[in-house]
Amino acid sequence: MPVSIAVLAKQVIDPEMPMAAFRIDADAKAVVPPSNIPPVVNGFDENAVEAALQIKDSQEASITVISTGTSFALDVMKKPLSMGADELVLLQDDAFENSIDSFFTAQLLAAAIRKLGGFDLIICGRQASDWDNAQVPLGVAEILGLSCISLGKKVEIKDGKVSVERITNDGYEVVEAPLPALVTVSNELGQPRYPTLRGIMAATRKQPTIWSSADLDADASQLEPRITLQELFVPVRDQQCEIIEGDDAADAGRQLALKLREAKLI
Amino acid sequence: MADESGVLVLGDSTGGELSSMSRELLTAGRKAADDLGEELAIGLLGATLDQPSQQAISYGADKVYAVTHPQLAQYQVDLYLAAMEALCRDVSPRIVLIGRTNEGRELAPRLAFRLGVGLAQDCLEISVDAGSKTLLANRPVYGGNAIAVVRCNYTPQIAAIRPKVYEPLEPDSSRQGQVVSFPVELDPSQARSQVVNVVEEAAEGVKLEDARVVVSGGRGLGGPEPFKDLETLANLLGGAVGASRAAVDSGWVPSSYQVGLTGKTITPEVYITVAISGASQHMAGCSGAKVIVAINKDAESNIFKEARYGVVGDWEQVVPAFTEAVRELTQS
Structure with missing residues (x-):
């Protein structure tokens, strides 16, 4: 039996965009998507795709990517397919707003996973670069009653178990759990692979499965928002930087040391 | 209830x-x-x-x-x-x-x-x-x-x-x-998961989280070797060495060095950044530092909006001279 793997992925505003392009609409309590910069697959979720592909490199496996949102840039969301994932399931509905409430999102994803018949392993990025909530994957594990290992930098399946190198404060630990399980991964997993030409061709031919709210059997009482966003603002930075000059860069370095000594900082 | x-x-x-x-x-x-x-x-x-x-x-x-x-x-x-x-x-x-x-x-x-x-x-x-x-x-x-x-x-x-x-x-x-x-x-x-092995990678000496002075390096260092220079400087100051995510992702230092949103939160008295651009994700881990000092060759870099003191210059020139001056000042 091939190992069935799901990767949960989110479409986000490109976090690498220039800071000057970052704008919020305070009334709508939302970040304004920059017009000339396309969205991307959340970086940690690309790490999750890479983790799934590494498993598929060494054993028979199928990879289904699942995402939820109000609308998608299909060429962006097909990137995991062009990297080597097999299927794409998009939960798309005007009601699936990208809100700060992780509870709602986790319920939708869990309902989709149930409808798909469950997976041996679910891999997710540790957090999304928009709301930085780091809650949805752990919530999905709780809702589905799966064993859960967070902050992985290496994920392997052996003897019916998942083995994860989990990042700790001082290094890492190797943690094992029986399948089915959910694992979150971090950037320490390494650079995700680039799509191959063959992968891009294959992805072009694949069509995503698209489900709306009516297709998902989610408990309405569990969809009430647990968190409300009251206000969104850009913090003011009022730090005045004193630029230390010198005859040349080396001299500026010496002057800096004198300055810090004078200020009793060193 | x-x-x-x-x-x-x-x-x-x-x-x-x-x-x-x-x-x-x-x-x-x-x-x-x-x-x-x-x-x-x-x-x-x-x-x-x-x-x-x-x-x-x-x-x-x-x-x-x-x-x-x-x-x-x-x-x-x-x-x-x-x-x-x-x-x-x-x-x-x-x-x-x-x-x-x-x-x-x-x-x-x-x-x-x-x-x-x-x-x-x-x-x-x-x-x-x-x-x-x-x-x-x-x-x-x-x-x-x-x-x-x-x-x-x-x-x-x-x-x-x-x-x-x-x-x-x-x-x-x-x-x-x-x-x-x-x-x-x-x-x-x-207990549905089990720890089967623990691996320590943290640097010897003062812990990054507890250090009074932290010297951090970023993408602009270009490789792992310059971190030795930062270590020399940190040792002189009784401090610890940290890094930006870019330096960790490049494999120059272990992840336990990472300061930032997804790394460590530190609040040293003095935080010296070398060749770090100061993206908000990095600042999330160090904005509680009392004084931030920036060494970066790009005057437009965001780090100068966060720092109290800054030198605009190539770290390869600034850091050795700075280190020597620190040595003279702290050992005299």
């Missing part, structure tokens, strides 16, 4: 002492409890808790729930969760505070989902509205580019607090409080 009341801190101990995170949570919790006019309790998990229980009272707790069980001697996420869930259901607090430590990153969301409530994640500041008794939390989003003010709609209202944003209170050993034993039943089979 209509009779929720009080603030419950979920704390822990390290080496027989109340952890610094727990002390910080008690500061936030004390203020919230006083504003509500309600009790501040702390739940401590472990095998033996006498010393940390007394410390918790001196740092502001009215009541300590000592949740002891042999299985809690070592951190295991599923067992800790089971114990925390049992405590929350029994105590019925209005507000629960938990630290966004490495453990808290997985405990807090899973606890909130188990209780069917929301979690205000990674908070910089919390307050309570005394009238409605609701918790309001300020938390950075979009990598720290924006701040969201959020409200929890269900009780208990749970907030995960970022480490090192609250200062512990002055301990007062004359404070009176009650220590209550809270026995839990735990079945070892509830």
Whole structure:
């Protein structure tokens, strides 16, 4: 039996965009998507795709990517397919707003996973670069009653178990759990692979499965928002930087040391 | 549950002492409890808790729930969760505070989902509205580019607090409080994951989290070798070396060096950045530093908007001269 793997992925505003392009609409309590910069697959979720592909490199496996949102840039969301994932399931509905409430999102994803018949392993990025909530994957594990290992930098399946190198404060630990399980991964997993030409061709031919709210059997009482966003603002930075000059860069370095000594900082 | 009341801190101990995170949570919790006019309790998990229980009272707790069980001697996420869930259901607090430590990153969301409530994640500041008794939390989003003010709609209202944003209170050993034993039943089979090996990669010497001075390097260093120069400088200053995520992703230093949103939160007296651009995701881990010093060749770099002192120049020229001058000044 091939190992069935799901990767949960989110479409986000490109976090690498220039800071000057970052704008919020305070009334709508939302970040304004920059017009000339396309969205991307959340970086940690690309790490999750890479983790799934590494498993598929060494054993028979199928990879289904699942995402939820109000609308998608299909060429962006097909990137995991062009990297080597097999299927794409998009939960798309005007009601699936990208809100700060992780509870709602986790319920939708869990309902989709149930409808798909469950997976041996679910891999997710540790957090999304928009709301930085780091809650949805752990919530999905709780809702589905799966064993859960967070902050992985290496994920392997052996003897019916998942083995994860989990990042700790001082290094890492190797943690094992029986399948089915959910694992979150971090950037320490390494650079995700680039799509191959063959992968891009294959992805072009694949069509995503698209489900709306009516297709998902989610408990309405569990969809009430647990968190409300009251206000969104850009913090003011009022730090005045004193630029230390010198005859040349080396001299500026010496002057800096004198300055810090004078200020009793060193 | 209509009779929720009080603030419950979920704390822990390290080496027989109340952890610094727990002390910080008690500061936030004390203020919230006083504003509500309600009790501040702390739940401590472990095998033996006498010393940390007394410390918790001196740092502001009215009541300590000592949740002891042999299985809690070592951190295991599923067992800790089971114990925390049992405590929350029994105590019925209005507000629960938990630290966004490495453990808290997985405990807090899973606890909130188990209780069917929301979690205000990674908070910089919390307050309570005394009238409605609701918790309001300020938390950075979009990598720290924006701040969201959020409200929890269900009780208990749970907030995960970022480490090192609250200062512990002055301990007062004359404070009176009650220590209550809270026995839990735990079945070892509830532990669904097992740690089979632990690997330490942290640098020798002063710990990054505790250092008075930290010297951090970024993408602009171009490779792993320059970190040796930063180490020399850090040693002269009695400090530690850190790094940006870019340097960690490039494989120049282990992940335990990473300062930032997804790395360590540090609050040194002096934070010296070398060839770091100062993206908000990095600043999220060091904005509590008293003084930030920037060495970067790009005058337009964001780090100069965050730093108190800066040198615009190539680190290859600036750092050796700076290091030599520091050596002369600190050893004379």
